[in-house]
Amino acid sequence: MATDYKIMVQNVTKEYDLFKTQSEKLRSFFALNSKPVPHFWSLMGISLKIMPGETLGLIGVNGSGKSTLSNIISGIIPQTTGIVDVRGDTSIIAIGAGLRGNLTGLENIRLKALMQGLTNEEIDGLMDDIVSFADIGDFLYQPVKSYSSGMKSRLGFSIAVHVNPDILIIDEALSVGDDTFYQKCVDKISEFKQEGKTIIFVSHSLKQVEMLCDRVAWIHYGTLKEVGDTESIVKDYRAFVKWFKDLSKKEKKQFQRKMKEAQKAFDIDAYQQSVVEDRQHEYPKEKNVAAKVKKDFYGSVISEKMTVGTRILTVLVLLAFLLSCWVNVSGHSLTEVADNPSVLMQPTSHVNTAGSIKK
Numbered sequence: 222m223a224t225d226y227k228i229m230v231q232n233v234t235k236e237y238d239l240f241k242t243q244s245e246k247l248r249s250f251f252a253l254n255s256k257p258v259p260h261f262w263s264l265m266g267i268s269l270k271i272m273p274g275e276t277l278g279l280i281g282v283n284g285s286g287k288s289t290l291s292n293i294i295s296g297i298i299p300q301t302t303g304i305v306d307v308r309g310d311t312s313i314i315a316i317g318a319g320l321r322g323n324l325t326g327l328e329n330i331r332l333k334a335l336m337q338g339l340t341n342e343e344i345d346g347l348m349d350d351i352v353s354f355a356d357i358g359d360f361l362y363q364p365v366k367s368y369s370s371g372m373k374s375r376l377g378f379s380i381a382v383h384v385n386p387d388i389l390i391i392d393e394a395l396s397v398g399d400d401t402f403y404q405k406c407v408d409k410i411s412e413f414k415q416e417g418k419t420i421i422f423v424s425h426s427l428k429q430v431e432m433l434c435d436r437v438a439w440i441h442y443g444t445l446k447e448v449g450d451t452e453s454i455v456k457d458y459r460a461f462v463k464w465f466k467d468l469s470k471k472e473k474k475q476f477q478r479k480m481k482e483a484q485k486a487f488d489i490d491a492y493q494q495s496v497v498e499d500r501q502h503e504y505p506k507e508k509n510v511a512a513k514v515k516k517d518f519y520g521s522v523i524s525e526k527m528t529v530g531t532r533i534l535t536v537l538v539l540l541a542f543l544l545s546c547w548v549n550v551s552g553h554s555l556t557e558v559a560d561n562p563s564v565l566m567q568p569t570s571h572v573n574t575a576g577s578i579k580k
Protein backbone atom coordinates (compact mmCIF):
# COMPACT_ATOMS: atom_id res chain seq x y z
CA MET A 222 0.00 0.00 0.00
CA ALA A 223 1.29 3.48 -0.84
CA THR A 224 2.55 5.50 2.14
CA ASP A 225 1.06 8.89 1.32
CA TYR A 226 -2.06 8.21 3.28
CA LYS A 227 -4.43 10.87 4.57
CA ILE A 228 -5.56 8.86 7.57
CA MET A 229 -3.93 5.90 9.22
CA VAL A 230 -5.26 3.86 12.11
CA GLN A 231 -2.98 1.23 13.52
CA ASN A 232 -3.86 -1.43 16.11
CA VAL A 233 -6.76 0.68 17.28
CA THR A 234 -8.91 -0.80 20.02
CA LYS A 235 -11.77 0.63 22.06
CA GLU A 236 -12.79 -0.74 25.41
CA TYR A 237 -15.98 0.21 27.21
CA ASP A 238 -16.61 -0.52 30.86
CA LEU A 239 -20.14 -1.79 31.30
CA PHE A 240 -21.08 0.10 34.48
CA LYS A 241 -24.47 -0.60 35.98
CA THR A 242 -24.72 2.65 37.96
CA GLN A 243 -23.25 6.15 37.98
CA SER A 244 -21.64 5.52 41.37
CA GLU A 245 -19.92 2.43 39.98
CA LYS A 246 -18.56 4.66 37.21
CA LEU A 247 -17.32 7.28 39.67
CA ARG A 248 -15.72 4.66 41.91
CA SER A 249 -13.96 3.22 38.89
CA PHE A 250 -12.60 6.66 37.92
CA PHE A 251 -10.89 6.81 41.31
CA ALA A 252 -10.04 3.08 40.93
CA LEU A 253 -12.02 2.25 44.08
CA ASN A 254 -14.08 -0.62 42.69
CA SER A 255 -13.69 -3.81 44.67
CA LYS A 256 -15.56 -5.98 42.15
CA PRO A 257 -14.23 -6.14 38.58
CA VAL A 258 -16.42 -4.24 36.11
CA PRO A 259 -17.32 -6.19 32.95
CA HIS A 260 -15.66 -4.90 29.80
CA PHE A 261 -16.68 -4.79 26.20
CA TRP A 262 -14.25 -4.32 23.34
CA SER A 263 -16.04 -2.39 20.65
CA LEU A 264 -12.91 -2.49 18.47
CA MET A 265 -10.34 -5.28 18.76
CA GLY A 266 -7.39 -4.03 16.74
CA ILE A 267 -8.16 -2.17 13.54
CA SER A 268 -5.40 -1.16 11.13
CA LEU A 269 -6.34 0.77 8.03
CA LYS A 270 -5.09 3.48 5.70
CA ILE A 271 -7.24 5.95 3.82
CA MET A 272 -5.74 7.73 0.83
CA PRO A 273 -6.16 11.41 -0.03
CA GLY A 274 -9.18 11.96 -2.24
CA GLU A 275 -10.56 8.55 -1.50
CA THR A 276 -14.14 7.80 -0.47
CA LEU A 277 -14.01 4.86 1.90
CA GLY A 278 -17.21 3.09 2.87
CA LEU A 279 -17.62 1.52 6.30
CA ILE A 280 -20.11 -1.31 6.32
CA GLY A 281 -21.10 -3.96 8.85
CA VAL A 282 -24.05 -5.18 10.87
CA ASN A 283 -25.56 -3.14 13.74
CA GLY A 284 -23.16 -2.76 16.63
CA SER A 285 -20.11 -3.89 14.66
CA GLY A 286 -18.11 -0.74 15.52
CA LYS A 287 -18.46 1.55 12.50
CA SER A 288 -19.49 4.63 14.46
CA THR A 289 -16.92 3.91 17.15
CA LEU A 290 -14.20 3.88 14.50
CA SER A 291 -15.43 7.01 12.72
CA ASN A 292 -15.79 8.83 16.06
CA ILE A 293 -12.22 7.90 16.98
CA ILE A 294 -10.93 9.13 13.62
CA SER A 295 -12.78 12.42 14.01
CA GLY A 296 -11.40 12.84 17.54
CA ILE A 297 -14.78 12.74 19.27
CA ILE A 298 -13.78 9.81 21.48
CA PRO A 299 -10.30 8.52 22.33
CA GLN A 300 -9.06 5.09 21.35
CA THR A 301 -7.96 2.69 24.10
CA THR A 302 -4.82 1.67 22.24
CA GLY A 303 -3.16 2.38 18.94
CA ILE A 304 -2.21 5.20 16.63
CA VAL A 305 -4.61 7.48 14.77
CA ASP A 306 -2.68 9.66 12.35
CA VAL A 307 -4.57 12.27 10.35
CA ARG A 308 -2.14 13.90 7.97
CA GLY A 309 -1.64 17.47 7.06
CA ASP A 310 -3.45 20.63 7.93
CA THR A 311 -6.71 18.84 8.08
CA SER A 312 -10.15 19.67 9.29
CA ILE A 313 -12.58 16.86 9.88
CA ILE A 314 -16.25 17.25 10.24
CA ALA A 315 -18.55 14.48 11.33
CA ILE A 316 -22.12 15.30 10.48
CA GLY A 317 -23.95 13.91 13.46
CA ALA A 318 -21.41 15.15 15.98
CA GLY A 319 -21.24 18.28 18.03
CA LEU A 320 -24.79 19.63 17.79
CA ARG A 321 -25.75 21.02 21.21
CA GLY A 322 -29.32 20.24 22.15
CA ASN A 323 -29.88 23.39 24.21
CA LEU A 324 -28.72 25.75 21.48
CA THR A 325 -30.85 26.77 18.51
CA GLY A 326 -30.03 25.70 14.98
CA LEU A 327 -28.59 29.16 14.25
CA GLU A 328 -26.40 29.07 17.37
CA ASN A 329 -25.22 25.58 16.47
CA ILE A 330 -24.21 26.74 13.00
CA ARG A 331 -22.05 29.48 14.51
CA LEU A 332 -20.60 27.23 17.20
CA LYS A 333 -19.67 24.40 14.86
CA ALA A 334 -18.22 26.79 12.28
CA LEU A 335 -16.17 28.60 14.94
CA MET A 336 -14.88 25.24 16.13
CA GLN A 337 -13.81 24.56 12.56
CA GLY A 338 -11.67 27.68 12.74
CA LEU A 339 -13.88 30.06 10.73
CA THR A 340 -14.11 33.72 11.76
CA ASN A 341 -17.41 35.43 12.56
CA GLU A 342 -17.18 37.36 9.27
CA GLU A 343 -16.66 34.13 7.30
CA ILE A 344 -19.61 32.55 9.09
CA ASP A 345 -21.82 35.57 8.31
CA GLY A 346 -20.88 35.14 4.63
CA LEU A 347 -21.85 31.44 4.68
CA MET A 348 -24.94 31.68 6.85
CA ASP A 349 -27.51 32.11 4.05
CA ASP A 350 -26.15 29.14 2.11
CA ILE A 351 -26.11 26.90 5.19
CA VAL A 352 -29.65 27.92 6.14
CA SER A 353 -31.04 27.45 2.67
CA PHE A 354 -29.36 24.05 2.19
CA ALA A 355 -30.66 22.78 5.56
CA ASP A 356 -34.15 24.05 4.69
CA ILE A 357 -35.65 23.50 8.13
CA GLY A 358 -37.74 26.69 8.23
CA ASP A 359 -38.51 28.27 11.59
CA PHE A 360 -36.98 25.35 13.44
CA LEU A 361 -33.74 27.24 12.94
CA TYR A 362 -34.72 29.36 15.95
CA GLN A 363 -35.69 26.38 18.12
CA PRO A 364 -33.35 24.36 20.35
CA VAL A 365 -31.90 21.39 18.47
CA LYS A 366 -33.24 19.01 21.14
CA SER A 367 -36.71 19.58 19.64
CA TYR A 368 -35.58 18.45 16.15
CA SER A 369 -36.44 15.15 14.51
CA SER A 370 -33.48 12.99 13.48
CA GLY A 371 -34.06 14.07 9.86
CA MET A 372 -33.81 17.76 10.83
CA LYS A 373 -30.64 17.18 12.83
CA SER A 374 -29.17 15.40 9.87
CA ARG A 375 -30.15 18.24 7.51
CA LEU A 376 -28.56 20.83 9.76
CA GLY A 377 -25.45 18.75 10.46
CA PHE A 378 -24.94 17.94 6.80
CA SER A 379 -25.44 21.51 5.72
CA ILE A 380 -22.92 22.88 8.21
CA ALA A 381 -20.45 20.13 7.37
CA VAL A 382 -20.40 20.69 3.63
CA HIS A 383 -20.27 24.47 3.85
CA VAL A 384 -17.33 24.86 6.24
CA ASN A 385 -15.14 23.23 3.63
CA PRO A 386 -13.36 20.45 5.54
CA ASP A 387 -10.55 18.35 4.01
CA ILE A 388 -12.11 15.23 5.41
CA LEU A 389 -15.81 14.62 5.67
CA ILE A 390 -17.22 11.84 7.81
CA ILE A 391 -20.78 10.92 6.98
CA ASP A 392 -22.28 8.50 9.46
CA GLU A 393 -25.74 7.35 8.43
CA ALA A 394 -26.75 10.94 7.66
CA LEU A 395 -28.45 10.07 4.41
CA SER A 396 -30.68 7.39 5.83
CA VAL A 397 -33.00 9.79 7.68
CA GLY A 398 -33.72 12.49 5.09
CA ASP A 399 -36.43 12.55 2.43
CA ASP A 400 -35.72 11.94 -1.27
CA THR A 401 -35.16 15.58 -2.25
CA PHE A 402 -32.70 16.16 0.54
CA TYR A 403 -31.01 12.84 -0.19
CA GLN A 404 -30.41 13.89 -3.80
CA LYS A 405 -29.00 17.26 -2.71
CA CYS A 406 -26.58 15.43 -0.38
CA VAL A 407 -25.51 12.98 -3.05
CA ASP A 408 -24.81 15.88 -5.45
CA LYS A 409 -22.78 17.63 -2.75
CA ILE A 410 -20.80 14.48 -1.98
CA SER A 411 -20.04 14.03 -5.70
CA GLU A 412 -18.85 17.66 -5.80
CA PHE A 413 -16.56 16.95 -2.82
CA LYS A 414 -15.19 13.86 -4.52
CA GLN A 415 -14.40 15.87 -7.63
CA GLU A 416 -12.58 18.42 -5.51
CA GLY A 417 -10.38 15.60 -4.21
CA LYS A 418 -11.62 15.57 -0.62
CA THR A 419 -11.32 12.50 1.55
CA ILE A 420 -14.62 11.03 2.65
CA ILE A 421 -15.56 8.31 5.11
CA PHE A 422 -19.05 7.09 4.41
CA VAL A 423 -20.76 4.93 7.04
CA SER A 424 -23.93 3.33 5.75
CA HIS A 425 -26.23 0.34 5.81
CA SER A 426 -27.36 1.15 2.31
CA LEU A 427 -25.19 -0.99 0.05
CA LYS A 428 -26.67 0.80 -2.98
CA GLN A 429 -25.40 4.15 -1.67
CA VAL A 430 -22.03 2.59 -0.83
CA GLU A 431 -21.74 1.12 -4.33
CA MET A 432 -22.63 4.45 -5.87
CA LEU A 433 -20.28 6.63 -3.80
CA CYS A 434 -17.33 4.62 -2.49
CA ASP A 435 -13.97 3.83 -4.09
CA ARG A 436 -13.08 1.26 -1.45
CA VAL A 437 -14.91 -0.39 1.40
CA ALA A 438 -13.92 -1.65 4.86
CA TRP A 439 -16.17 -4.28 6.39
CA ILE A 440 -16.17 -4.00 10.15
CA HIS A 441 -17.32 -7.21 11.78
CA TYR A 442 -17.93 -7.35 15.54
CA GLY A 443 -14.95 -5.15 16.33
CA THR A 444 -12.55 -6.51 13.74
CA LEU A 445 -11.67 -5.50 10.21
CA LYS A 446 -13.03 -8.46 8.31
CA GLU A 447 -12.15 -7.25 4.80
CA VAL A 448 -10.98 -4.12 3.04
CA GLY A 449 -10.70 -3.62 -0.70
CA ASP A 450 -12.48 -2.53 -3.83
CA THR A 451 -16.16 -1.75 -3.40
CA GLU A 452 -17.52 -4.41 -5.71
CA SER A 453 -15.80 -7.41 -4.13
CA ILE A 454 -16.28 -6.36 -0.49
CA VAL A 455 -19.96 -5.55 -1.00
CA LYS A 456 -20.37 -8.92 -2.75
CA ASP A 457 -18.80 -10.77 0.20
CA TYR A 458 -20.84 -8.79 2.69
CA ARG A 459 -24.07 -9.52 0.80
CA ALA A 460 -23.18 -13.23 0.91
CA PHE A 461 -22.68 -12.98 4.68
CA VAL A 462 -26.02 -11.17 5.13
CA LYS A 463 -27.75 -13.86 3.07
CA TRP A 464 -26.05 -16.61 5.11
CA PHE A 465 -27.16 -14.91 8.31
CA LYS A 466 -30.73 -14.38 7.11
CA ASP A 467 -30.99 -18.07 6.22
CA LEU A 468 -30.16 -19.12 9.79
CA SER A 469 -32.96 -20.11 12.13
CA LYS A 470 -33.93 -17.66 14.89
CA LYS A 471 -32.06 -19.78 17.44
CA GLU A 472 -28.94 -20.02 15.28
CA LYS A 473 -28.96 -16.25 14.73
CA LYS A 474 -29.08 -15.63 18.49
CA GLN A 475 -26.32 -18.18 19.10
CA PHE A 476 -24.10 -16.58 16.48
CA GLN A 477 -24.62 -13.06 17.86
CA ARG A 478 -24.02 -14.25 21.43
CA LYS A 479 -20.80 -15.99 20.40
CA MET A 480 -19.51 -12.85 18.67
CA LYS A 481 -20.39 -10.59 21.64
CA GLU A 482 -18.81 -13.05 24.09
CA ALA A 483 -15.59 -12.88 22.07
CA GLN A 484 -15.70 -9.07 22.37
CA LYS A 485 -16.07 -9.35 26.15
CA ALA A 486 -13.29 -11.89 26.45
CA PHE A 487 -10.81 -10.03 24.24
CA ASP A 488 -7.33 -10.05 25.83
CA ILE A 489 -5.47 -6.84 25.03
CA ASP A 490 -2.12 -8.17 26.36
CA ALA A 491 -2.35 -11.27 24.17
CA TYR A 492 -3.19 -9.04 21.19
CA GLN A 493 -0.21 -6.80 21.95
CA GLN A 494 2.03 -9.87 22.17
CA SER A 495 0.74 -11.12 18.81
CA VAL A 496 1.58 -7.75 17.23
CA VAL A 497 5.11 -8.01 18.71
CA GLU A 498 5.53 -11.51 17.29
CA ASP A 499 4.25 -10.52 13.85
CA ARG A 500 6.66 -7.58 13.77
CA GLN A 501 9.60 -9.71 14.92
CA HIS A 502 8.73 -12.21 12.21
CA GLU A 503 8.54 -9.50 9.55
CA TYR A 504 11.66 -7.61 10.67
CA PRO A 505 13.90 -10.20 12.39
CA LYS A 506 16.78 -7.69 12.81
CA GLU A 507 14.75 -4.98 14.51
CA LYS A 508 15.64 -4.36 18.16
CA ASN A 509 13.41 -3.54 21.18
CA VAL A 510 10.30 -4.53 19.30
CA ALA A 511 8.26 -5.13 22.48
CA ALA A 512 9.05 -1.64 23.79
CA LYS A 513 8.27 -0.03 20.42
CA VAL A 514 4.95 -1.84 20.13
CA LYS A 515 4.07 -0.79 23.68
CA LYS A 516 4.79 2.81 22.72
CA ASP A 517 2.65 2.46 19.57
CA PHE A 518 -0.16 1.02 21.66
CA TYR A 519 -0.17 3.48 24.53
CA GLY A 520 2.11 6.37 23.51
CA SER A 521 -0.61 8.55 21.99
CA VAL A 522 -3.62 7.68 24.11
CA ILE A 523 -5.08 9.48 27.08
CA SER A 524 -5.84 7.17 29.97
CA GLU A 525 -9.44 7.35 31.11
CA LYS A 526 -8.46 6.00 34.54
CA MET A 527 -6.28 7.47 37.28
CA THR A 528 -2.77 6.14 37.78
CA VAL A 529 -1.68 5.13 41.32
CA GLY A 530 0.40 8.35 41.60
CA THR A 531 -2.50 10.56 40.57
CA ARG A 532 -4.79 8.73 42.98
CA ILE A 533 -2.42 9.34 45.92
CA LEU A 534 -2.04 13.00 44.92
CA THR A 535 -5.81 13.44 44.67
CA VAL A 536 -6.35 11.95 48.14
CA LEU A 537 -3.61 14.20 49.61
CA VAL A 538 -5.13 17.32 48.01
CA LEU A 539 -8.57 16.34 49.32
CA LEU A 540 -7.22 15.80 52.85
CA ALA A 541 -5.36 19.13 52.77
CA PHE A 542 -8.56 20.86 51.64
CA LEU A 543 -10.64 19.27 54.40
CA LEU A 544 -8.00 20.16 57.01
CA SER A 545 -7.88 23.78 55.86
CA CYS A 546 -11.70 23.95 56.11
CA TRP A 547 -11.53 22.53 59.64
CA VAL A 548 -8.82 25.00 60.69
CA ASN A 549 -10.86 27.84 59.25
CA VAL A 550 -14.06 26.82 61.04
CA SER A 551 -12.22 26.20 64.36
CA GLY A 552 -11.24 29.87 64.53
CA HIS A 553 -7.57 29.06 65.28
CA SER A 554 -4.66 30.15 63.12
CA LEU A 555 -2.63 27.66 61.08
CA THR A 556 0.43 28.22 63.30
CA GLU A 557 -1.63 27.56 66.45
CA VAL A 558 -2.86 24.29 64.97
CA ALA A 559 0.65 23.35 63.80
CA ASP A 560 2.00 23.96 67.35
CA ASN A 561 -0.83 22.13 69.05
CA PRO A 562 -3.19 20.09 66.77
CA SER A 563 -5.50 19.30 69.72
CA VAL A 564 -6.82 22.93 69.65
CA LEU A 565 -8.85 21.82 66.61
CA MET A 566 -11.13 20.07 69.11
CA GLN A 567 -11.72 23.37 70.96
CA PRO A 568 -13.19 25.74 68.37
CA THR A 569 -13.35 29.42 69.28
CA SER A 570 -16.15 30.09 66.78
CA HIS A 571 -19.63 28.75 66.25
CA VAL A 572 -22.08 28.90 63.38
CA ASN A 573 -25.15 31.01 64.20
CA THR A 574 -28.63 30.23 62.93
CA ALA A 575 -28.22 32.59 59.95
CA GLY A 576 -25.34 30.41 58.78
CA SER A 577 -22.45 32.88 59.44
CA ILE A 578 -19.49 32.09 61.69
CA LYS A 579 -19.33 34.03 64.99
CA LYS A 580 -16.33 34.24 67.32
Ligand SMILES: Nc1ncnc2c1ncn2[C@@H]1O[C@H](COP(=O)(O)OP(=O)(O)OP(=O)(O)O)[C@@H](O)[C@H]1O
Pocket residue numbers: 237238239261263281282283284285286287288289290
Ligand atom coordinates in the same frame (compact mmCIF):
# COMPACT_ATOMS: atom_id res chain seq x y z
N1 LIG B 1 -20.66 4.25 25.43
C1 LIG B 1 -20.74 2.94 25.24
N2 LIG B 1 -20.70 2.08 26.28
C2 LIG B 1 -20.76 0.75 26.09
N3 LIG B 1 -20.82 0.17 24.86
C3 LIG B 1 -20.85 0.97 23.80
C4 LIG B 1 -20.81 2.39 23.92
N4 LIG B 1 -20.86 2.93 22.66
C5 LIG B 1 -20.92 1.88 21.81
N5 LIG B 1 -20.92 0.72 22.48
C6 LIG B 1 -20.99 -0.64 21.92
O1 LIG B 1 -19.98 -0.77 20.94
C7 LIG B 1 -20.43 -1.56 19.86
C8 LIG B 1 -20.20 -0.82 18.57
O2 LIG B 1 -21.11 0.28 18.51
P1 LIG B 1 -21.16 1.23 17.23
O3 LIG B 1 -22.18 2.27 17.50
O4 LIG B 1 -19.80 1.68 16.89
O5 LIG B 1 -21.67 0.21 16.13
P2 LIG B 1 -22.16 0.53 14.64
O6 LIG B 1 -21.50 -0.45 13.76
O7 LIG B 1 -21.98 1.97 14.32
O8 LIG B 1 -23.71 0.18 14.80
P3 LIG B 1 -24.99 0.74 13.99
O9 LIG B 1 -24.88 0.20 12.60
O10 LIG B 1 -26.15 0.14 14.73
O11 LIG B 1 -24.97 2.23 14.06
C9 LIG B 1 -21.90 -1.88 20.15
O12 LIG B 1 -21.99 -3.18 20.66
C10 LIG B 1 -22.30 -0.87 21.17
O13 LIG B 1 -23.28 -1.39 22.04
